[in-house]
Amino acid sequence: MLDMSSPQAKREAYALLQKQARAVLHGERDWLANLAQFTALVFNSVPDLNWAGFYLVNARKERELVLGPFQGKVACVRIAFERGVCGACARTQQVQLVEDVHAFPGHIACDSASRSELVLPLIVDGRLRGVFDLDSPLPARFDADDARGFEALLSVLVTGTDWP
Template sequence: MHDLVSVSGLPKPEQYAELVQQLRGLLEGERDSIANLANASALLYHSLEGLNWAGFYLHRGDELVLGPFQGKVACVRLALGRGVCGTAAASRTTQVVEDVHAFPGHIACDPASRSEIVVPLIQGDRLIGVLDIDSPQLSRFDAQDREGLEAFARVLLEATDF
Protein backbone atom coordinates (compact mmCIF):
# COMPACT_ATOMS: atom_id res chain seq x y z
CA MET A 1 0.00 0.00 0.00
CA HIS A 2 1.25 3.47 -0.85
CA ASP A 3 0.38 6.64 1.02
CA LEU A 4 -0.03 9.55 -1.35
CA VAL A 5 1.70 12.81 -0.53
CA SER A 6 -0.53 15.83 -1.04
CA VAL A 7 0.51 18.17 -3.83
CA SER A 8 -2.17 20.72 -2.99
CA GLY A 9 -0.83 24.23 -2.67
CA LEU A 10 2.46 23.53 -4.45
CA PRO A 11 3.34 25.43 -7.66
CA LYS A 12 2.44 23.32 -10.71
CA PRO A 13 6.01 22.33 -11.64
CA GLU A 14 6.54 21.04 -8.09
CA GLN A 15 3.17 19.27 -8.13
CA TYR A 16 4.12 17.34 -11.23
CA ALA A 17 7.63 16.58 -9.97
CA GLU A 18 6.06 15.07 -6.86
CA LEU A 19 3.46 13.16 -8.89
CA VAL A 20 6.17 11.70 -11.15
CA GLN A 21 8.08 10.60 -8.03
CA GLN A 22 4.95 9.02 -6.54
CA LEU A 23 4.18 7.31 -9.85
CA ARG A 24 7.66 5.77 -9.92
CA GLY A 25 6.99 4.33 -6.46
CA LEU A 26 3.58 2.97 -7.47
CA LEU A 27 5.01 1.30 -10.58
CA GLU A 28 8.12 -0.15 -8.97
CA GLY A 29 8.21 -3.89 -9.63
CA GLU A 30 4.94 -3.90 -11.60
CA ARG A 31 4.77 -3.92 -15.41
CA ASP A 32 1.13 -4.92 -15.97
CA SER A 33 -0.61 -2.31 -18.12
CA ILE A 34 -4.05 -2.49 -16.51
CA ALA A 35 -2.67 -2.29 -12.97
CA ASN A 36 -0.34 0.59 -13.86
CA LEU A 37 -2.98 2.57 -15.77
CA ALA A 38 -5.47 2.08 -12.92
CA ASN A 39 -3.04 3.35 -10.29
CA ALA A 40 -1.89 6.23 -12.52
CA SER A 41 -5.47 7.42 -13.07
CA ALA A 42 -6.23 7.21 -9.34
CA LEU A 43 -3.05 9.11 -8.49
CA LEU A 44 -3.93 11.97 -10.86
CA TYR A 45 -7.63 12.11 -9.97
CA HIS A 46 -7.05 12.22 -6.23
CA SER A 47 -4.01 14.53 -6.34
CA LEU A 48 -4.85 17.29 -8.81
CA GLU A 49 -7.52 19.84 -7.94
CA GLY A 50 -10.44 20.77 -10.16
CA LEU A 51 -10.85 17.49 -12.06
CA ASN A 52 -13.98 15.53 -12.84
CA TRP A 53 -12.36 12.73 -14.88
CA ALA A 54 -8.88 11.24 -15.28
CA GLY A 55 -8.12 8.12 -17.25
CA PHE A 56 -7.02 6.35 -20.36
CA TYR A 57 -8.31 5.35 -23.76
CA LEU A 58 -6.40 2.55 -25.49
CA HIS A 59 -5.76 2.29 -29.21
CA ARG A 60 -7.59 -0.65 -30.75
CA GLY A 61 -7.72 -0.80 -34.56
CA ASP A 62 -9.17 2.46 -35.86
CA GLU A 63 -10.57 3.65 -32.54
CA LEU A 64 -9.85 4.36 -28.89
CA VAL A 65 -11.46 2.10 -26.29
CA LEU A 66 -12.08 3.08 -22.68
CA GLY A 67 -9.40 1.91 -20.24
CA PRO A 68 -8.86 2.42 -16.50
CA PHE A 69 -10.19 5.73 -15.17
CA GLN A 70 -11.55 7.67 -12.20
CA GLY A 71 -14.74 9.73 -12.44
CA LYS A 72 -18.23 9.32 -13.87
CA VAL A 73 -19.02 6.64 -16.43
CA ALA A 74 -17.56 7.51 -19.82
CA CYS A 75 -17.91 7.02 -23.54
CA VAL A 76 -16.60 3.56 -24.42
CA ARG A 77 -15.40 3.99 -28.01
CA LEU A 78 -13.99 7.08 -29.74
CA ALA A 79 -13.00 7.33 -33.39
CA LEU A 80 -9.46 8.37 -34.25
CA GLY A 81 -9.47 11.97 -35.44
CA ARG A 82 -12.77 12.86 -33.71
CA GLY A 83 -13.10 14.90 -30.54
CA VAL A 84 -10.22 15.94 -28.34
CA CYS A 85 -9.03 12.38 -27.61
CA GLY A 86 -9.26 11.26 -31.23
CA THR A 87 -7.46 14.41 -32.39
CA ALA A 88 -4.62 13.87 -29.90
CA ALA A 89 -4.30 10.24 -30.98
CA ALA A 90 -4.39 10.94 -34.72
CA SER A 91 -2.03 13.93 -34.55
CA ARG A 92 0.15 12.37 -31.82
CA THR A 93 0.28 15.78 -30.13
CA THR A 94 -0.99 16.89 -26.75
CA GLN A 95 -4.24 18.83 -26.92
CA VAL A 96 -4.89 21.55 -24.35
CA VAL A 97 -8.45 22.80 -24.71
CA GLU A 98 -9.58 25.82 -22.67
CA ASP A 99 -13.27 25.42 -23.59
CA VAL A 100 -14.37 22.02 -24.89
CA HIS A 101 -17.65 23.48 -26.18
CA ALA A 102 -15.63 25.58 -28.64
CA PHE A 103 -13.63 22.56 -29.87
CA PRO A 104 -14.88 21.38 -33.28
CA GLY A 105 -16.38 17.91 -33.00
CA HIS A 106 -16.10 17.72 -29.20
CA ILE A 107 -17.67 14.55 -27.80
CA ALA A 108 -19.48 15.34 -24.55
CA CYS A 109 -19.22 12.22 -22.38
CA ASP A 110 -19.89 14.40 -19.31
CA PRO A 111 -21.71 17.68 -20.01
CA ALA A 112 -20.15 19.16 -16.84
CA SER A 113 -16.67 19.10 -18.45
CA ARG A 114 -15.52 22.52 -19.61
CA SER A 115 -11.79 22.08 -20.28
CA GLU A 116 -9.63 19.11 -21.19
CA ILE A 117 -6.07 17.98 -21.73
CA VAL A 118 -5.19 14.84 -23.69
CA VAL A 119 -1.66 13.43 -23.92
CA PRO A 120 -0.95 10.75 -26.55
CA LEU A 121 0.85 7.66 -25.27
CA ILE A 122 3.46 6.59 -27.82
CA GLN A 123 6.10 3.85 -27.47
CA GLY A 124 8.59 4.04 -30.33
CA ASP A 125 6.32 4.44 -33.36
CA ARG A 126 3.35 2.69 -31.74
CA LEU A 127 0.30 4.58 -30.50
CA ILE A 128 -0.73 2.95 -27.20
CA GLY A 129 -3.61 5.32 -26.44
CA VAL A 130 -4.18 8.61 -24.65
CA LEU A 131 -4.23 10.04 -21.14
CA ASP A 132 -7.40 12.13 -20.87
CA ILE A 133 -8.15 14.59 -18.06
CA ASP A 134 -11.30 16.71 -17.82
CA SER A 135 -12.28 19.61 -15.59
CA PRO A 136 -15.56 21.41 -14.91
CA GLN A 137 -13.52 24.68 -14.87
CA LEU A 138 -12.84 26.73 -17.98
CA SER A 139 -9.14 27.09 -18.83
CA ARG A 140 -8.07 24.64 -16.08
CA PHE A 141 -5.05 23.39 -18.06
CA ASP A 142 -2.02 25.26 -19.40
CA ALA A 143 1.52 24.72 -20.69
CA GLN A 144 2.75 23.70 -17.22
CA ASP A 145 0.09 20.97 -17.08
CA ARG A 146 1.12 19.84 -20.57
CA GLU A 147 4.78 19.59 -19.59
CA GLY A 148 4.00 17.87 -16.28
CA LEU A 149 1.58 15.36 -17.76
CA GLU A 150 3.89 14.57 -20.69
CA ALA A 151 6.64 13.79 -18.15
CA PHE A 152 4.16 11.67 -16.16
CA ALA A 153 3.22 9.77 -19.34
CA ARG A 154 6.88 9.11 -20.21
CA VAL A 155 7.47 7.48 -16.81
CA LEU A 156 4.32 5.40 -17.23
CA LEU A 157 5.35 4.23 -20.71
CA GLU A 158 8.88 3.31 -19.60
CA ALA A 159 7.62 1.25 -16.66
CA THR A 160 4.76 -0.59 -18.36
CA ASP A 161 4.43 -3.49 -20.79
CA PHE A 162 1.75 -2.82 -23.39
Protein backbone atom coordinates (compact mmCIF):
# COMPACT_ATOMS: atom_id res chain seq x y z
CA MET A 1 0.00 0.00 0.00
CA LEU A 2 1.12 3.50 -0.80
CA ASP A 3 1.88 6.02 1.93
CA MET A 4 -0.73 8.78 1.86
CA SER A 5 -0.19 10.07 5.38
CA SER A 6 0.72 13.64 4.40
CA PRO A 7 0.14 15.95 1.44
CA GLN A 8 3.74 15.42 0.26
CA ALA A 9 3.49 11.64 0.63
CA LYS A 10 0.20 11.71 -1.27
CA ARG A 11 1.71 13.68 -4.18
CA GLU A 12 4.60 11.21 -4.35
CA ALA A 13 2.19 8.26 -4.18
CA TYR A 14 0.12 9.59 -7.08
CA ALA A 15 3.26 10.27 -9.14
CA LEU A 16 4.33 6.65 -8.52
CA LEU A 17 0.84 5.38 -9.40
CA GLN A 18 1.00 7.27 -12.71
CA LYS A 19 4.30 5.55 -13.54
CA GLN A 20 2.84 2.18 -12.56
CA ALA A 21 -0.29 2.80 -14.63
CA ARG A 22 1.82 3.64 -17.69
CA ALA A 23 3.81 0.44 -17.16
CA VAL A 24 0.71 -1.73 -16.70
CA LEU A 25 -0.96 -0.27 -19.79
CA HIS A 26 2.18 -0.26 -21.95
CA GLY A 27 1.65 -2.26 -25.12
CA GLU A 28 -2.04 -2.89 -24.48
CA ARG A 29 -4.69 -0.54 -25.85
CA ASP A 30 -7.86 -2.63 -25.41
CA TRP A 31 -10.33 -0.56 -23.41
CA LEU A 32 -11.81 -3.43 -21.38
CA ALA A 33 -8.45 -4.94 -20.47
CA ASN A 34 -7.09 -1.51 -19.51
CA LEU A 35 -10.07 -0.63 -17.32
CA ALA A 36 -9.73 -3.96 -15.52
CA GLN A 37 -5.97 -3.56 -15.00
CA PHE A 38 -6.33 0.07 -13.91
CA THR A 39 -8.96 -0.85 -11.34
CA ALA A 40 -6.86 -3.69 -9.92
CA LEU A 41 -3.82 -1.41 -9.68
CA VAL A 42 -5.75 1.28 -7.80
CA PHE A 43 -7.60 -1.09 -5.47
CA ASN A 44 -4.44 -2.93 -4.48
CA SER A 45 -2.26 0.19 -4.13
CA VAL A 46 -4.40 2.87 -2.50
CA PRO A 47 -5.08 2.44 1.22
CA ASP A 48 -8.48 2.51 2.88
CA LEU A 49 -10.62 1.55 -0.10
CA ASN A 50 -13.41 -0.99 0.01
CA TRP A 51 -14.47 -0.56 -3.63
CA ALA A 52 -12.99 0.85 -6.82
CA GLY A 53 -14.37 0.58 -10.30
CA PHE A 54 -16.07 1.92 -13.35
CA TYR A 55 -19.65 2.56 -14.24
CA LEU A 56 -19.99 3.01 -18.00
CA VAL A 57 -22.59 4.93 -19.95
CA ASN A 58 -25.13 2.41 -21.20
CA ALA A 59 -25.13 2.55 -25.01
CA ARG A 60 -28.68 1.15 -25.10
CA LYS A 61 -30.34 3.38 -22.53
CA GLU A 62 -29.74 7.10 -22.36
CA ARG A 63 -28.83 8.58 -18.96
CA GLU A 64 -27.97 5.27 -17.32
CA LEU A 65 -24.68 3.84 -16.06
CA VAL A 66 -23.96 0.13 -16.09
CA LEU A 67 -21.38 -1.67 -13.97
CA GLY A 68 -17.94 -2.10 -15.53
CA PRO A 69 -14.65 -3.53 -14.28
CA PHE A 70 -14.29 -3.22 -10.51
CA GLN A 71 -12.62 -4.57 -7.37
CA GLY A 72 -14.50 -5.09 -4.12
CA LYS A 73 -17.82 -6.56 -3.04
CA VAL A 74 -20.68 -7.07 -5.47
CA ALA A 75 -22.17 -3.77 -6.57
CA CYS A 76 -25.22 -2.10 -7.97
CA VAL A 77 -25.47 -2.97 -11.66
CA ARG A 78 -27.39 0.01 -13.07
CA ILE A 79 -27.49 3.61 -11.88
CA ALA A 80 -29.67 6.32 -13.40
CA PHE A 81 -28.01 9.70 -13.91
CA GLU A 82 -30.61 11.08 -11.48
CA ARG A 83 -29.54 8.81 -8.58
CA GLY A 84 -26.65 8.72 -6.14
CA VAL A 85 -23.13 10.08 -6.23
CA CYS A 86 -22.22 8.28 -9.48
CA GLY A 87 -25.36 9.63 -11.14
CA ALA A 88 -24.52 13.15 -9.97
CA CYS A 89 -21.04 12.81 -11.45
CA ALA A 90 -22.43 11.56 -14.77
CA ARG A 91 -25.13 14.23 -14.86
CA THR A 92 -22.80 17.16 -14.09
CA GLN A 93 -19.57 15.67 -15.49
CA GLN A 94 -17.90 17.09 -12.37
CA VAL A 95 -15.86 15.36 -9.67
CA GLN A 96 -17.99 14.38 -6.68
CA LEU A 97 -16.11 14.33 -3.37
CA VAL A 98 -18.41 13.19 -0.56
CA GLU A 99 -17.06 13.13 3.00
CA ASP A 100 -20.17 11.43 4.43
CA VAL A 101 -22.24 9.39 1.99
CA HIS A 102 -25.07 9.11 4.53
CA ALA A 103 -25.54 12.88 4.28
CA PHE A 104 -25.68 12.83 0.46
CA PRO A 105 -29.30 13.08 -0.76
CA GLY A 106 -30.21 9.99 -2.75
CA HIS A 107 -27.04 8.06 -1.92
CA ILE A 108 -27.23 4.46 -3.12
CA ALA A 109 -25.93 2.12 -0.41
CA CYS A 110 -24.50 -0.82 -2.34
CA ASP A 111 -22.20 -1.56 0.63
CA SER A 112 -23.32 -0.32 4.04
CA ALA A 113 -19.67 -0.18 5.15
CA SER A 114 -18.92 2.71 2.77
CA ARG A 115 -18.66 6.05 4.53
CA SER A 116 -17.03 8.36 1.95
CA GLU A 117 -16.84 8.43 -1.83
CA LEU A 118 -14.91 10.02 -4.68
CA VAL A 119 -16.35 9.79 -8.20
CA LEU A 120 -14.65 11.19 -11.29
CA PRO A 121 -16.02 11.52 -14.81
CA LEU A 122 -14.36 9.44 -17.52
CA ILE A 123 -14.35 11.75 -20.53
CA VAL A 124 -12.86 10.66 -23.84
CA ASP A 125 -12.70 13.07 -26.79
CA GLY A 126 -15.11 15.42 -25.04
CA ARG A 127 -17.69 12.67 -24.48
CA LEU A 128 -18.71 11.11 -21.17
CA ARG A 129 -17.90 7.39 -21.31
CA GLY A 130 -18.52 6.62 -17.64
CA VAL A 131 -17.36 7.37 -14.11
CA PHE A 132 -14.62 6.02 -11.88
CA ASP A 133 -15.97 5.36 -8.40
CA LEU A 134 -13.95 4.96 -5.20
CA ASP A 135 -15.51 4.06 -1.84
CA SER A 136 -13.94 4.00 1.60
CA PRO A 137 -15.11 2.71 4.96
CA LEU A 138 -13.52 5.82 6.52
CA PRO A 139 -15.42 9.10 6.76
CA ALA A 140 -13.74 11.99 4.90
CA ARG A 141 -11.16 9.59 3.39
CA PHE A 142 -10.82 11.65 0.18
CA ASP A 143 -9.77 15.25 -0.34
CA ALA A 144 -8.89 17.64 -3.18
CA ASP A 145 -5.39 16.12 -3.44
CA ASP A 146 -6.97 12.70 -4.07
CA ALA A 147 -9.26 14.20 -6.70
CA ARG A 148 -6.30 15.80 -8.51
CA GLY A 149 -4.27 12.60 -8.22
CA PHE A 150 -7.04 10.47 -9.70
CA GLU A 151 -7.73 13.00 -12.46
CA ALA A 152 -4.07 12.66 -13.50
CA LEU A 153 -4.32 8.85 -13.31
CA LEU A 154 -7.44 8.81 -15.46
CA SER A 155 -5.61 10.95 -18.00
CA VAL A 156 -2.96 8.20 -18.27
CA LEU A 157 -5.73 5.65 -18.81
CA VAL A 158 -7.58 7.73 -21.42
CA THR A 159 -4.47 8.46 -23.51
CA GLY A 160 -3.19 4.88 -23.27
CA THR A 161 -6.43 3.26 -24.42
CA ASP A 162 -8.32 2.77 -27.70
CA TRP A 163 -12.01 3.40 -27.07
CA PRO A 164 -14.89 1.78 -29.00
